[in-house]
Amino acid sequence: MAESRVINFGAGPSALPEPVLQEAAKGLLNFDNSGIGIAEISHRSKEFSAYIAGVEQQIREQLSVPPTHSILFLQGGGTGQFSAVVLNMLARHRLLHPNLPDEERVLDYVLTGSWSKAAAQEAARLANGAKVNIAADARTLSDDGKSFDRIPPHDAYKFSKDPVLIYYCENETVSGTEFSHDEKAPESFPFELLPQGTLLPLVADYSSSFMSRPIPRLADHAIIYAGAQKNLGPAGLTIVIVRQDCIVDVDAAAKLGAVPVPTGLAYKTYAEKANMPNTPPTFAVYVTGLVLKRNAELGGLAYYEAANRRKQQKVYDVLREGEKKGVLKGHVKPGSGSWMNIVFNVLGDGAEARFLAGAEANGMKGLKGHRSVGGIRVSLYNAVTEEQVDKLVSYIRDFIAEAQP
Ligand code: PLP
Numbered sequence: 001m002a003e004s005r006v007i008n009f010g011a012g013p014s015a016l017p018e019p020v021l022q023e024a025a026k027g028l029l030n031f032d033n034s035g036i037g038i039a040e041i042s043h044r045s046k047e048f049s050a051y052i053a054g055v056e057q058q059i060r061e062q063l064s065v066p067p068t069h070s071i072l073f074l075q076g077g078g079t080g081q082f083s084a085v086v087l088n089m090l091a092r093h094r095l096l097h098p099n100l101p102d103e104e105r106v107l108d109y110v111l112t113g114s115w116s117k118a119a120a121q122e123a124a125r126l127a128n129g130a131k132v133n134i135a136a137d138a139r140t141l142s143d144d145g146k147s148f149d150r151i152p153p154h155d156a157y158k159f160s161k162d163p164v165l166i167y168y169c170e171n172e173t174v175s176g177t178e179f180s181h182d183e184k185a186p187e188s189f190p191f192e193l194l195p196q197g198t199l200l201p202l203v204a205d206y207s208s209s210f211m212s213r214p215i216p217r218l219a220d221h222a223i224i225y226a227g228a229q230k231n232l233g234p235a236g237l238t239i240v241i242v243r244q245d246c247i248v249d250v251d252a253a254a255k256l257g258a259v260p261v262p263t264g265l266a267y268k269t270y271a272e273k274a275n276m277p278n279t280p281p282t283f284a285v286y287v288t289g290l291v292l293k294r295n296a297e298l299g300g301l302a303y304y305e306a307a308n309r310r311k312q313q314k315v316y317d318v319l320r321e322g323e324k325k326g327v328l329k330g331h332v333k334p335g336s337g338s339w340m341n342i343v344f345n346v347l348g349d350g351a352e353a354r355f356l357a358g359a360e361a362n363g364m365k366g367l368k369g370h371r372s373v374g375g376i377r378v379s380l381y382n383a384v385t386e387e388q389v390d391k392l393v394s395y396i397r398d399f400i401a402e403a404q405p
Contacts, residue, residue: 078225092246105129107333108165159193311339311386321397341377
């Protein structure tokens with residue numbers, strides 16, 4: 001490891017595997033023996049065209065994406081998708097129900113943190129007469145009525161009949177709440193409450209948990225999207241897995257009265273041109289491909305699911321120890337805690353600053369909580385190794401011992 005590198009527990013953009021970075025450095029000078037670096041080569045070159053098709057194939061294989069779904073590469077991040085999902089799904093609904101009055105079109109949002117809240121706000125901006133229905137709001141269940149500190153139990157959801165879309169964020173990066181993948185857990189997503197036997201308009205933001213473990217009921221989703229910058233690569237690439245019935249003719253929908261969809265946000269634009277209607281973020285695609293190749297060598301999602309399970313368990317265990325001793329306090333109710341982002345407070349005056357300074361002195365950075373929640377946030381994306389987690393856990397354990405009242 002280069003001497004100056006530290007352990008990066010940051011929430012994103014976040015750590016990338018060291019061997020991938022070394023390989024990427026070579027590609028910057030000479031991509032695929034073309035004699036041209038990856039940041040310089042034409043995206044229309046035969047080398048890059050073959051490469052981007054291979055990246056798509058790797059995602060399909062590693063996540064078991066069925067042939068009913070296309071994999072699109074866009075830009076604009078999660079924020080771009082807050083808008084794109086609304087516009088594309090409103091167009092789809094218009095084509096399915098051309099004569100329905102706008103006020104009878106409903107978009108269902110499940111709020112479990114600030115990212116799903118931001119997505120719902122964008123939907124309200126773009127709805128153009130359609131209604132945004134909050135199908136569940138985790139804040140109403142919290143002790144103070146305003147914290148996102150849990151995943152709602154199944155009886156807290158009220159979904160609409162035939163909505164334009166049903167939206168949730170699988171992992172809330174800021175509050176550290178994540179849906180359980182154990183179907184029997186009360187904190188799982190309530191798939192059984194959704195209309196059965198139809199093509200579900202289910203949309204999921206997987207920005208901060210994509211590729212960390214398999215996606216439950218992937219085939220039942222209309223759209224799953226994620227920015228690459230947490231588990232896969234550098235910022236700039238946005239991956240959208242979209243069921244083909246949601247890749248609609250947005251211009252035909254506009255003629256029927258739907259909101260016109262900008263060309264760069266219409267899924268059709270990318271699906272029709274093999275993901276290259278314009279210049280893709282070539283370097284981000286390149287590094288993502290290197291990460292996926294490495295993932296496959298290590299054992300794919302099964303490998304990461306097992307490693308990530310162990311990593312989060314170690315951190316939650318030490319957090320529970322710290323809670324018992326009155327030194328730490330978790331932000332999230334047990335059962336709703338994220339595998340990727342673990343948020344807690346260090347109790348006592350100036351204790352958090354001491355915790356962060358001590359961590360930094362030990363070569364660990366990126367632990368400061370998001371400004372809206374405060375405290376500490378440990379992000380455990382795929383590139384964070386178990387040895388690095390052990391080092392953090394041992395630091396926290398020592399901190400608890402010293403701080404214990
Ligand atoms: N959704 C989630 C869960 C996120 O964590 C983020 C950013 O961190 C976003 C959406 C916004 O993504 P972007 O910064 O790519 O627009």
